[in-house]
Amino acid sequence: MQVKGVRLYAKDDIRLEEFELPEIKDDEILVKVMSDSICMSTWKMVKQGADHKRVPADVADHPIIIGHEFAGDIVKVGKKWQDKFKPGQKFAQQPAIPGQAESPGYSYTECGGAATYCIFPNDIIEAGCLWTHEGDSYFESSVAEPMCCVICGYKTNYHVKDRYEHVMGTKAGGSIAILGGCGPMGLGAVSYALAIENKPAKVIVTDIDDAKLARANEVISVEEAKEKGVELIYVNTAKMDDPVDGLKALSVDGKGFDDVFVYVPARPVAELGNKILGYDGCMNLFAGPTDSEFSADVNLYDCHYNATKILGSTGGSIDDMKEAIDRAARKEIKPAVMITHVGGIDSIVDTTMNLPNIPGGKKLSYLHINMPMTAISDLRSLAKDDSFFNELADICDRHNGLWSAEAEKALLTHYGVE
DSSP: OOOEEEEEEEEEEEEEEEEOOOOOTTOOEEEEEEEEEEEEHHHHHHGEEEEETTTTHHHHHHHTEEEOOEEEEEOOOOOOEEEEETTTTTTEEEEEEETTTOOTTTTTTTTOBBBBBEEHHHHHHHTTTTTEOOSSSSSHHHHHHHHHHHHHHHHEEEEETTTTTESSOOOOOEEEETTTEEEEEEHHHHEEEETTHHHHHHHEESSSSSSHHHHHHHHHOOHHHTTTTTTTEEEGGGOOOHHHHHHHHHHHGSOOEEEEEESOOOHEEEEEHHHHHEEEEEEOOOSSSSSSTTOOOOOOOHHHHHHEEEOOSOOOOOOHHHHHHHHTTSSSGGGGGGEEEEEEEGGGHHHHHHGGGSSEEEEEEEETTTOOOOOOOGGGGGGGGTTTTHHHHHHHHTTTTOHHHHHHHHHHHHOOOO
């Protein structure tokens, strides 16, 4: 069948084009991709081309479909999988395949999210990385991938009981600091902190931009957190005389933080995170640096005598992904806080190539429509050519300026996408 999609050929060379997918094999599944959110990891891959560890060396001759945060509908199922999957079911997928480097959106000529249709090969299905769900939207499954990374970060942190026993997860009733936390991933982390069973007593979220802090409080308010039993505080550290003492004073009993997440790969932020740890505190460098020599000064005295710990986490497991989708379906978390822009398939190339220069959070694309990548707050600007966008903006306004299942349904209906 003829499909349209964005494929990688080389460094800084991605193209929106039409190409043919073959008939599926007995152990494959054909899907219709409905939504794909554009990840900074894809931008990094495009900058590296064939030098990227997940990209095939012969990509120039056999281009791969980009995009790994995608969801949609199952269209056709090979004989091997017909007892488990049925046409018409919504699918979700985990791009980090256990035991292999190959991944959708990085490695496959026929499997990626930036295409109208794609084919899941047997190795992905065998690994349990494709499953169905009953959610009321596609976009929540698209951003479940970044949300599952957030969940993994929370589960990766640990504390010590009786010296030798590691207790996994953030500390119940403790203090969490999310540094640089007003971006899409940071807001996901705030949302998750309010949903977990071992809730902290306090969550402190920092940034150096008042506008970003204000938006964060709009989409996840201090009042909402209080209703869920958590004291949430947004702080501009650029306005603090002494960020270390100032942040420590905000922790439970002023003793420092039990869990610190660094969401900006900057040396000063990492060093700040290390300095505000309390006894048995755990710091997670969540933001992935691009510099392989990235380093920072850390206090090894505290590591020895105050039992502080430093680690990093990346990606997530299949269980994390399923948890993200399940919690979103039960409205326990708000993955929509990550999304600030929406566009069509025709916007993917430019958006991907310029991703670091586009302000805001996640950029969500719908594969079966043409639409410029537009900030949700700017949707009314499209109404001069199509009055529908006033209606769409009204829907978003009803949802506190966030994207929603209602907005998604209205958009797809307007463009006649079934």
